[in-house]
Amino acid sequence: MADVLEVIGIEKKYPGVIANRNVSLHVAEGSIHSIIGENGAGKSTLMKILYGLVRPDAGHIKAFGKEVNLKSPQDAIQLGIGMVHQHFKLADNATVLENVILGSEPTRFGFVVKYDEARKKLQEIADNYGLDIDPDESLANLGVGERQRVEIAKVLFRGAKILILDEPTAVLVPQEVEELFANLRELVKKGLTVLFISHKLDEVLSIADDITIMRQGTTVASRKPKDTNKKELAELMVGGELPKPRAGALKVSEEKVLSFQGASYIRDDGRQILNDVNLDIHGGEILGLAGVEGNGQSELIELIMGLLKPSTGRVEVLGLDAATTLTKDIRNSGVAYIPQDRQRDGLLMTAPLWENRVLGHQFAEPLAKNIWVNKGAAVEDSKRVVEEFDVRTPGVNVLASALSGGNQQKFIVGRELSGDPKLIVAAQPTRGVDVGAQAIIWDHLMKARSAGAGVLLVSADLDELFSLSDRIAVIYNGSIVSVLNPSKTTPDALGLAMTGAKSA
Amino acid sequence: MTRSRLFWGTIAPLAAILNSLLLVYLILKFRGVDPIEMFKLMASYGFDPRNLVSELNQTVAYYMAGVAAAIGFKMLLFNIGIDGQYRMGAFFGGVVGAAVNLPPILHVVVIIITAMLAGGLWAAIAGYLKVKRGVNEVISNIMLNFIAAAIIAFLLSPSLLGILPEGSQTLQTREIPASGRMPTIKAFEGEIYTFFFIALVVGVAYWVMLNKTVFGFNLRATGLSFRAARASGVNAPRMIFITTVLSGAIAGLVGIGTLLSDTHSYSMAFPAGYAFTGLSLALLGRNHPVGIFFAAFLWSFLERSAPVLEFEGVPPEIVIVMQGTIVLSIVVAYEVVARINLRQQQRAVGSVNVESPVAKEAN
Numbered sequence: 001m002a003d004v005l006e007v008i009g010i011e012k013k014y015p016g017v018i019a020n021r022n023v024s025l026h027v028a029e030g031s032i033h034s035i036i037g038e039n040g041a042g043k044s045t046l047m048k049i050l051y052g053l054v055r056p057d058a059g060h061i062k063a064f065g066k067e068v069n070l071k072s073p074q075d076a077i078q079l080g081i082g083m084v085h086q087h088f089k090l091a092d093n094a095t096v097l098e099n100v101i102l103g104s105e106p107t108r109f110g111f112v113v114k115y116d117e118a119r120k121k122l123q124e125i126a127d128n129y130g131l132d133i134d135p136d137e138s139l140a141n142l143g144v145g146e147r148q149r150v151e152i153a154k155v156l157f158r159g160a161k162i163l164i165l166d167e168p169t170a171v172l173v174p175q176e177v178e179e180l181f182a183n184l185r186e187l188v189k190k191g192l193t194v195l196f197i198s199h200k201l202d203e204v205l206s207i208a209d210d211i212t213i214m215r216q217g218t219t220v221a222s223r224k225p226k227d228t229n230k231k232e233l234a235e236l237m238v239g240g241e242l243p244k245p246r247a248g249a250l251k252v253s254e255e256k257v258l259s260f261q262g263a264s265y266i267r268d269d270g271r272q273i274l275n276d277v278n279l280d281i282h283g284g285e286i287l288g289l290a291g292v293e294g295n296g297q298s299e300l301i302e303l304i305m306g307l308l309k310p311s312t313g314r315v316e317v318l319g320l321d322a323a324t325t326l327t328k329d330i331r332n333s334g335v336a337y338i339p340q341d342r343q344r345d346g347l348l349m350t351a352p353l354w355e356n357r358v359l360g361h362q363f364a365e366p367l368a369k370n371i372w373v374n375k376g377a378a379v380e381d382s383k384r385v386v387e388e389f390d391v392r393t394p395g396v397n398v399l400a401s402a403l404s405g406g407n408q409q410k411f412i413v414g415r416e417l418s419g420d421p422k423l424i425v426a427a428q429p430t431r432g433v434d435v436g437a438q439a440i441i442w443d444h445l446m447k448a449r450s451a452g453a454g455v456l457l458v459s460a461d462l463d464e465l466f467s468l469s470d471r472i473a474v475i476y477n478g479s480i481v482s483v484l485n486p487s488k489t490t491p492d493a494l495g496l497a498m499t500g501a502k503s504a
Numbered sequence: 505m506t507r508s509r510l511f512w513g514t515i516a517p518l519a520a521i522l523n524s525l526l527l528v529y530l531i532l533k534f535r536g537v538d539p540i541e542m543f544k545l546m547a548s549y550g551f552d553p554r555n556l557v558s559e560l561n562q563t564v565a566y567y568m569a570g571v572a573a574a575i576g577f578k579m580l581l582f583n584i585g586i587d588g589q590y591r592m593g594a595f596f597g598g599v600v601g602a603a604v605n606l607p608p609i610l611h612v613v614v615i616i617i618t619a620m621l622a623g624g625l626w627a628a629i630a631g632y633l634k635v636k637r638g639v640n641e642v643i644s645n646i647m648l649n650f651i652a653a654a655i656i657a658f659l660l661s662p663s664l665l666g667i668l669p670e671g672s673q674t675l676q677t678r679e680i681p682a683s684g685r686m687p688t689i690k691a692f693e694g695e696i697y698t699f700f701f702i703a704l705v706v707g708v709a710y711w712v713m714l715n716k717t718v719f720g721f722n723l724r725a726t727g728l729s730f731r732a733a734r735a736s737g738v739n740a741p742r743m744i745f746i747t748t749v750l751s752g753a754i755a756g757l758v759g760i761g762t763l764l765s766d767t768h769s770y771s772m773a774f775p776a777g778y779a780f781t782g783l784s785l786a787l788l789g790r791n792h793p794v795g796i797f798f799a800a801f802l803w804s805f806l807e808r809s810a811p812v813l814e815f816e817g818v819p820p821e822i823v824i825v826m827q828g829t830i831v832l833s834i835v836v837a838y839e840v841v842a843r844i845n846l847r848q849q850q851r852a853v854g855s856v857n858v859e860s861p862v863a864k865e866a867n
């Protein structure tokens with residue numbers, strides 16, 4: 001098959017930084033082409049170049065057989081190159097149809113929107129590519145997976161022949177990922193081409209026809225999925241062997257570090273979010289909490305941290321009643337908290353790293369001394385975290401927002417594991433981070449376990465749950481529906497339990 | 505790092521002031537007067553020692569308003585209620601000061617504390633409404649400004665707390681006795697309020713509190729991200745309430761320099777409009793005590809020297825145009841600087857990524 005998109009020797013320099021150098025890429029028509037690489041490997045820069053957001057300093061791009069010069073996204077769209085962004089750009093208070101046509105409305109006399117025509121065209125696209133969307137549904141009613149389909153429809157509506165998807169699965173739960181993949185397969189069957197950026201190797205192996213690996217701003221290798229495996233891809237991405245989590249023997253202590261005793265939580269609007277949860281975690285074990293997002297995990301965590309109070313029942317954290325203990329006292333007693341939404345709950349984005357090191361540890365020594373913040377200690381310990389967790393930053397005075405997501409996460413994990421916590425609440429600790437960072441984070445969680453800490457690992461990533469957990473509890477619709485032994489269960493069985501099916 | 509921050513932090517206000525001068529230059533040119541002559545005239549009048557003294561005294565009041573606004577800004581609070589808080593502070597400071605009989609220094613201390621309490625408690629209403637009832641502080645504060653003015657006007661009636669001195673048209677509180685007054689420093693035929701030094705102490709205390717203490721850390725953290733602060737263990741709603749009260753307490757000091765060193769009584773003649781000025785100054789001074797001080801001085805300098813333009817047939821309102829354009833330009837300039845800074849940092853981060861330890865191994 002002919003190459004529908006060809007990139008030769010692309011180079012992009014920012015002062016002091018080479019974002020892309022000697023990048024070459026050949027994308028066959030009607031294929032799904034994956035580009036993988038660590039956070040900061042230059043994938044995003046390359047995609048911005050292909051979408052006309054950034055102009056390269058050198059190199060050539062050929063699309064549909066012709067040399068092109070992309071000055072703006074408009075040029076790219078004109079050519080038939082569309083981009084589905086990782087963070088959706090949709091208006092909540094409009095309908096699906098309105099969102100799709102926004103900015104390229106078919107009009108009569110230049111100002112009357114031809115809704116009927118647009119609806120017909122959208123319906124055709126939906127039917128043609130098997131996209132399950134209702135043009136008149138209000139966007140506010142849609143879930144993440146459906147929103148993504150709207151984004152894809154938006155791009156197709158503008159006549160795109162090449163779709164660039166920037167980490168499309170980062171926000172999806174396993175079921176939604178399957179639906180997305182089915183959609184993508186349908187698209188390529190109809191002759192479209194998909195560029196798929198990711199760092200999740202399993203997904204790439206299952207969906208891609210071709211894989212190009214990027215490292216430090218350049219394309220280092222290409223593989224076909226059938227000729228490679230996860231380990232090789234990971235090593236190509238990282239440029240060396242990955243550290244392995246050291247499991248060590250299970251040494252569970254007598255002490256309960258966390259205990260849910262019939263805890264329920266009913267929201268202000270009367271909805272029952274958590275229902276009679278009973279759960280114990282002892283020191284030295286990792287309890288995985290599996291579940292599709294939105295089944296009460298967030299509230300369960302907030303009960304532990306004292307941010308919510310149970311409606312009935314009791315939550316004991318290190319022997320303290322979480323309902324009557326201040327969050328700061330819960331933290332001070334030795335609870336580490338790795339929040340799911342790191343940018344909103346875990347970081348002060350516009351504050352320097354060393355201040356972010358203080359966050360959550362500002363109520364006790366060594367980072368606080370009486371009424372004073374101990375800046376010296378904070379700076380020193382930030383440097384230690386940067387070193388130990390391989391946070392890629394030029395220093396600890398850099399703003400948190402300047403770091404890539406994976407490096408932010410490594411910093412948060414490093415911060416939270418400081419001071420030998422007794423209970424670690426880790427929510428999606430490796431979501432959106434690359435394999436290298438994942439390995440580091442897993443390794444440190446394992447070390448904390450060996451050191452006697454109890455870990456509550458809330459995750460939707462089956463791989464992670466199986467790799468780390470000593471026991472896996474499944475939460476569905478606010479109830480713990482089963483507690484499984486990972487060595488005696490299969491990913492399929494766990495996946496089934498997560499959807500609420502009664503386990504055998 | 506710090507040097508470049510200082511550079512960018514200084515260049516932005518300077519650019520804003522230059523931009524505003526340029527605009528005023530064009531306006532004056534359009535009116536057919538020589539702009540350079542006008543600027544010279546303003547400068548020579550404004551830097552006249554006698555005028556400098558009164559500018560300095562006005563600076564002190566503006567400075568307090570600026571610091572009060574800055575504390576609010578750090579919490580993303582828009583304290584438009586400074587006007588009402590300042591009135592409450594000055595009024596009750598005046599009333600209590602005249603009512604009690606105490607030894608000299610203690611008397612002044614009592615007045616200052618009363619003013620802070622009055623301003624803080626008045627702000628507490630808006631703080632409570634925001635935290636407990638979700639009322640936007642801008643709305644409640646604007647209304648509280650009117651209510652404060654009305655309450656004071658009511659209490660100033662001669663049958664209650666006010667008096668109408670012979671030959672005067674303006675109601676006022678009783679005079680504070682000598683023991684409750686603050687001395688002035690005689691300079692250039694004028695008198696500098698010694699409250700100036702207290703204002704400086706407040707500025708320094710504000711900075712130390714904000715940047716060095718755990719309380720200040722929690723305050724800033726809550727302002728930067730309510731959710732992250734809460735997750736870290738800060739009682740964020742309580743923090744918002746306390747910050748509102750603190751901002752109000754400092755706003756309560758706005759009129760104290762005049763009260764203790766000049767008028768010795770609160771009257772209906774105390775000027776209004778400190779809220780907008782305070783917010784502008786905090787913006788211009790970037791919530792930094794030194795920056796706010798320069799901004800406050802610039803404001804009083806411009807206002808003091810404006811009337812001289814009238815002799816040349818130029819309406820003094822040109823100064824308001826100048827202040828307005830400065831504030832507008834500064835907002836733009838700071839945004840530009842913030843973006844430049846972030847881009848520089850991202851570049852620095854990017855270069856680390858390319859030279860990562862793993863990379864060296866692989867090559």
